[in-house]
Amino acid sequence: MFPLFYDRSRPNCSILLIYIGLLILPVFAYAQGSVCFDPSGENGAEPFCSSTGIVFPNCHNGDASCTTSAEVGPDYGCLGSQPFPAWYFLQIEESGDLEFNIVQTSNEDGTGSQLDVDFICYGPFNDPTTPCASDLTSANTVDCSFSASFNEIMNINNAQEGEYYLVLITNFSQSQGFISFQQINGNGATDCSILEATLGPNQNICGNGPIELDGETEEAIRYEWSIFNETTGNFEVIAGETTSILSVDVTGRYQLLVEDASGNIETDEVLITFNTPPVVDQQPNNLTLCEEAGGTAVFDFSQNTQRILGPQDQTEYSVTYYVSQADAESDLNAIAEQFASGPTNIFARITNNNLPSCFEITSFILEVNPAPNLSFSEFGYTICEPLDNTPDQAFITVDEVAVSLLSPTGEPVDLLANDEPLQLSNFDVRYYSSVQDAVQDVNPFVNGDTVIDGQSIFIRVENSNTSCFNIDDIAEVIINVAQIPEANPNIENFVACATDISEPSRSVFNLRDKDFEVLGINDPTANSIAYYRTIEDYTNDLNLSEEELVAFRNTTNPQQIFAAVIDDQNGCGKSNVVSFELQVNELPTLTDNESFSGEQVVCVNPDGSVQQPLQIGEDLGALDGNIYLYDWTPDNTDQNNDGLEDAIFQIQSLPESQEFSLVITRLGSNGEPDCTNAINPFTSEEYAITLRPSAAPLRVGYVIEESSFSSSFTITAQPEFQVGELQDYEYAINNGSFQDSPTFTDLPAGDYVITVRNRNGCQPLVESELIQTLGYPKYFTPNGDNIHDTWSLINAEDQSTALIYIFDRNGKLLKQIFPGGSGWNGTFNGKLMPSGEYWFSVEFNEPADPNNHRKVFKGSFSLIR
Known part of the structure; x- marks a missing residue:
């Protein structure tokens, strides 16, 4: 007997999942393990693969051959009982989070009566048998649910490749039906290789095939072939392929489904990769060089490498060289692309890197030619x-x-x-x-x-x-x-400030201002000055035009400019070339321009005083030794009494948002203003930053949306604050993780405290008062183990006037209990009451009602023995 698995793509919604189950008939696996590990291999945990969905008929109280309860020994966590166990194991193939859906209904297609199903998951383990049953402990419990639902969600978070997990599914309803177990979400995946394989290992093929896959299986009466669609994420049936042999010529993941006469089904898959044989795109060129010592030359094969490869991907194909055909065919004694040789033949081998046995060979000739010829000696x-x-x-x-x-x-x-x-x-x-x-x-x-x-x-x-x-x-x-004339070699560099903050290294120069220096001792009436961008321009007589040199914009900083004296009277042409640098001083800017822009949140106390010392701006003079003037808006202080605003603005109090702007002026060596700037190069806008105050809330109120005894509660925090904005806060309940929303949903009855913190780190954290919601447990187990041995209301201690009555299913009053008392122990007149469903009625004052009106609530719970 072997299991069959069915691959299904489904939306991330449990309600939609049920309807999909109605539309797509699942495939069944008629096998389930009744114990965690069976040495004989008959009843132990069955393998499960999440690339498919599994549906199997449950064990129930109408089947005498079924095991009625799970074995003794494991810690079953939340499972109060474990009727009709079904054990499965899975192994992780791709690390990540995995989410599974477990559904039990009376019909195999997911319709019919909804039957209560429960589960527990253990792990991670190194194998699927050793943990049975000594390692099935509370410490190794991954997920567990004992809810009264027919639809359970199981999660395995941060699973790692190679890990094993054991899953127990129980039929709490004990009625006949079917259980569906499948992965519905997550970026992790399980390993299907734990299932029996028939197709053999993956194959790498040189060429385009075709090859035959043989899935001949003993006792098989039906074969069905599929190929994996990477777009849809599903295996798709190949029409007409119903024999054990499949001829394939396309790379892909192929899956075979086989079925025996008993209706048992198994699948296996194999990856077939067809590797494109390399081809010589262009025949390599014969290479010719001038002779060196001994009639040889050093040849470079890199150009031929490119010709041979052509458009073929260099990460997938490689070219190597050899001095003989035999070496090329056996891939021995490869030579370097830089090769010293006389005239000879070279053999090139192009190889598919993914499959070294996939190659092609070509050749070319090396020739050695003589040295260059000169016209005269x-x-x-x-x-x-x-x-x-x-x-x-x-x-x-x-x-x-x-x-x-x-x-x-x-x-x-x-x-x-x-x-x-x-x-x-x-x-x-x-x-x-x-x-x-x-x-x-x-x-x-x-x-x-x-x-x-x-x-x-x-x-x-x-x-x-x-x-x-x-x-x-x-x-x-x-x-x-x-x-020839001689230009003055000692020319001072030409220094100017940048003309624009967006181009801090560029300015405009009139090179004619350097004419007198370049001319030196030469006669100005007999000579002129020419300027050049490069030494090559000087060599080629490509001097700057008059329009260019009187408004010259540098392209680098510094930029070297070349000049020469031109002999305008005799035939000796231009002088030696001289040079000087164009140097552009940047406009003064802060070293940390990025932080002096936009909006910055500042933590303050309720009175507006900052919680931590805060300063903006920088003392640039302390960094480079120059002298700077700082013009702040609003005005800054002059703490050193030099008559100038301080470089750094100390922020002591910030009762409301305020913008601070800055203009910086650098003084030259003569003490006069050199370059002035008010533009932030990071934003290309004026130096300005807005400081916004933020503080912790003064106190935390709350609102409970539902009335008492609801199946779950929604509590919304209401922080009160004077400074800051509502989005400054994040919330946690009962020391849990913080979240952006102040609302907490699906809370069971119990005690809660909401903590509010300022997301900007402003202190302190503020807690709400104790929040209590009324509820009741859905079951109790009066078996003397001091766990759920009595039944009473949750948080009814403060309802001293509450009246609580317990009835059997026929409406007979069995017990009146009182708030804060010991509760009901499951007896009537000293006799143990049987397992089953019991009813209760409570008359109480509604805490969520501001008028504290009297209300009556009726419900039921289970007694489990």
């Missing part, structure tokens, strides 16, 4: 001499040499030969004082190095991609020094 180059330099000496600008070379006969010429396939932009060109330095690439000339007239320097032309250079043809350049 000797060149000429003319450079202008600075105005105040030693005669026949100059400063070299290395970026200009390669594009200004002359042939040995004095004509402009290109550095590269006509048969060189690459452009000059493909090479790095550097200059050295000797051939040896050029070959070894040491001590290259840099911008500003000194050269003299007639000096020879030597050129190294290096391929930017391969680092190959003209090792066998280091060309010579003979320097010719001419005269």
Whole structure:
């Protein structure tokens, strides 16, 4: 015999659940454990899987084969009795909260008579059998209900993966019917692998299939296949698939349902994953580099990696390289993407990372080519001499040499030969004082190095991609020094304040204000000044236009600006480049701008005095050593008597909400105001903050909505306060958790105290007076164990005039009891009264009635022996 489980998606509403049960016929599992653990395996707790719902016929007083009461030993918690036990166990697969619904009715589809059902849940445990029954204690009780309802809700909170839980469901009605047990809510899930499996382990497939699933099961007379729908969260039946074999070619969770001749049903599921075989998106390129030592070169395979992968996800597929076909096929001796080699073949393997046996192989060729070709082995180059330099000496600008070379006969010429396939932009060109330095690439000339007239320097032309250079043809350049103007190198930085708080590092500069400094000793009638954004602009003669330089907005802070003196009379062009920085001083702002905005709640006493010392603002001068002026609204004090408002505003009293605003001025080194600011950069609005006072309530009143002896009560707290707002408070009842709402619902009869606290931390906490509600217990068990041995009203001690009478079901008066007395012990004329339902009548003064009118209430309770 094996259980069947049925997957159901349901709304989070117990009333709707009942109607859904009427519309969707459940599938039944004709098995239930009558004891927690049975070594023979026949009557022990049955496995339960929450991915499906279970419905089973109950045990009842009309079935002589049923066990009438649960075994002795466990602590059954709230269960006063345990008639007709049904034991189940479950294991957690996904951690989280789980909510279950237990319903008992006379009909299998959830209709018919509503039959009282109860339960208790124990856990967590490491296995489903060892805890029976010594560990079924009150300490291990997770949830329990003995209510007179046909519909119970069971919760397991914060369940962890791998834990086991034991559940006992009892038929308190003892009548024949059906019990439905299923998960209805929560982000946790139970493990269905505790059920007998027939489909085997999950499978990873390379390719698109198809493959066959074989669910052949002994004694099975019916097969039904389903696939899991990730959108609906349900398994959906695959039409027409009614044999034990299913051919699949789509990734998914497949479920098989089998049924034997007795109507017993079992399900199993398996995950089939089809892994897409990798493909070579584009054939890799053959790679060519210029030769290095020994006729080899260092190759970079990364571009081929991208070509091979193409649009395929790099987290799912990877490319590795090998020097032989055999190594690639066996995935041995992989080489790095940076690989030193002569001409050879390289083999690339693209692999599905989820399934290493899923791969494809391709190959490409490595080629080694010679170094670059130069047009001449000797060149000429003319450079202008600075105005105040030693005669026949100059400063070299290395970026200009390669594009200004002359042939040995004095004509402009290109550095590269006509048969060189690459452009000059493909090479790095550097200059050295000797051939040896050029070959070894040491001590290259840099911008500003000194050269003299007639000096020879030597050129190294290096391929930017391969680092190959003209090792066998280091060309010579003979320097010719001419005269150029010299700009003043000592230029002070240009400092200004920010023009806007939204751009604290930007300002507007008139660069013409620096003309006199840049010109230096040069004749202003024969020379002009040009300004450049970058050194590259200087090199390429891309100077700022007149419109740009007279209203220049910096883009970085600081920003370097380059300048040169332009020779307007002779042919020596522009001077050496000089530079200075544009520096923007930020407008003064607080370091903690975020807190000086919006509204801040301040805890105060009833008289408006603050409960904790409070100050706003900052002393910026103490942080950076500058001098600042602070203009507060309202005016701040001048405690140091310097005639200025203090930087920090001390708040001693706050009887009502008030806004505080601030303007900050920084003084320059000359003592004069430098930059003034009133804008908060965090909000882009004026520096302003509103302080709102809040306080604890003066006292707490309350209102009870229902009259006495209601099935439950609703109590609403009514805090009284002078300062603050109602939303400042949160509420707790009988030391429970605090909540936003002042209303507490579904409270049983009893004693209550409501605590109110200020959510902003304002002290003190305030409690209501003791709140008492009248009620009565629904049952008592006069068995001499001192637990529920007598029956009386709840909180009737103060009703000294109350009259309480107890009757049997025929209306016979059995006992009159009095408030505050010992109650009824379940006897009449010294004889024990039988288990059953009894009635009572009470005449009392209604506490919730301001006029304290006399009322009569009648109800019933159960005597359980």
